[in-house]
Amino acid sequence: MKDCCGPGYASPAEAINAPREKLLYTIAIYTGTGIQKPDYLATVDVDPESPTYSEVIHRLDMPGIGDELHHMGWNACSSCHGDSSMSRKFLILPGVRSNNLHIVDTATDPRAPRLHNVIDGAEIKAKADLSGPHTVHCLGSEIIISFLGNAKGEAPGGYLQLDKDFNIVGRWENSMGNIKFGYDFWYQPRHNIMVSSEWAAPNTFMPGFDLEEVGHLKYGRELHFWDFEKKEPVESFYLGEDGLLPLEVKFHHDPDSTHGFCGAALSTNVIHWWKDHDGKWQWEKIIDVENELHPEWPIPLPGVMSALLVSMDDKYLYVNNWLHGDMRQYDITDPHNPKLTGQVFMGGLLGRAPTVNGVEVTGGPQMFQLSLDGRRLYVTTSLFSTWDNQFYPEIREKGGVMVQIDCDPENGGMTISPDFIVDFGKEPNGPSRCHEARYPGGDCTSDIWL
């Protein structure tokens, strides 16, 4: 990287050739576990040459209990690569339940991040009428965070804008249009487009998952396309039964591409969208994971595709089936016709892989982060404290795990690394649950190119 430049990389191709990650950050929660300790940011050593490889080497406690840390994001990414005054220094950790935003300095000592500042959840409610923070993205010097509810936890919420010094600017969007729910979002600035998805109101999903509420339209089934500059939605796609709980959305990393993907968690489908030759946005279902019968249960079990990731070279799509217990790799060279090229089981409710590398896996593959070179996929097992408690109650005693899956970007294929496993059931304060992971140098779910 040149000295003149800001954070990240000039292009996805340059990111792929970045040095291998040596540290990884993941959040770990005690909220909802019965252990009266704060959630924390764990630093995991992922350098095979290090004596502490595959271990948690630092824990940064949040100031209070009950945040439920979940997703996180950087203050800056490749979107301000040309701005030498910016640096990827701070990780923003929202608390879904407390509404607090924790700003963590990861640059002063990358192995031991320190708390820089906390934006109080009550201040966000008072100034922006928002609660239930989820996805964090930066664009240039601005930071935008999706919130799933208003101050009372009612949908659809909106977007909080922070300046580069983490002052609250206010609401980012000019209008929520007819959007019913919020969740994840991603944008592709060269096409002036943002796509957002739908989970549910905080008051609906936070207490747990009542399947019956899906039929009462308390969970989402639409994707929304935004005029990014005007900051308002311009078109919505009703996905129907094919798109129940459309959660994670990702565009291709190639900033010229209009192709993107969404995992509909409950339908367990992948939705693909793109702009056609007439300049119209189109969508189609490209992957449909069938429900499986559990021998003792009355209702067939969906996979629950709660996350989705595109490799930096845009060649592979990774998806999970949290309840079935498998991670899948699809070759999406032709995004209309994905080909299954890899599949591994770890945990899940169907009993196909109860242990991995000698550790009992409670939960199933849930969140994952891919190395920039596409060769190492780090997978964790907890979804959300209340939902974990419903589907995998033993996770209270066993905690979460982090597994590494080795991926073959040349020929396709996945295998579980025999050398790596981090058992969060053995944490000093008792079993915790790890969730989203990020690398200090940027990763496959944070950087957007202008």
Place this chain on the structure above:
Amino acid sequence: MMLHRVTLSNRNGATYSVNGRRPLLEQLRGQGVDLPYGCEYGGCITCAAKLVAGNIDQRRQIALNNRQIANGYVILCVARATSDITLEIGVESHDNLYRNPFLDPLKPHELKADIATPEEL
């Protein structure tokens, strides 16, 4: 001011005195009881406890479905005591709070209050 006695059945019967105006979570934490909590507005279920005896007012809660209410759960961050009460607190009290919806569906009258239909007798 009218005071009520709170007995914690799974904390060796420890007792505390609370008023009927402020939420139980705030008053019990103020007296040193270590309790889980999250949103602090009645929406997230993290602070749920089981009411073993007595009466409370939790009209402001929006987290519980009718089955959870029937099983005695109360949301401490918004619930107020209206009599002397006995509570079981913490996740030890959550044995009936969570259920796998694919294994154990709710009946229409067991949904949350805003979408529940009356029980057919």
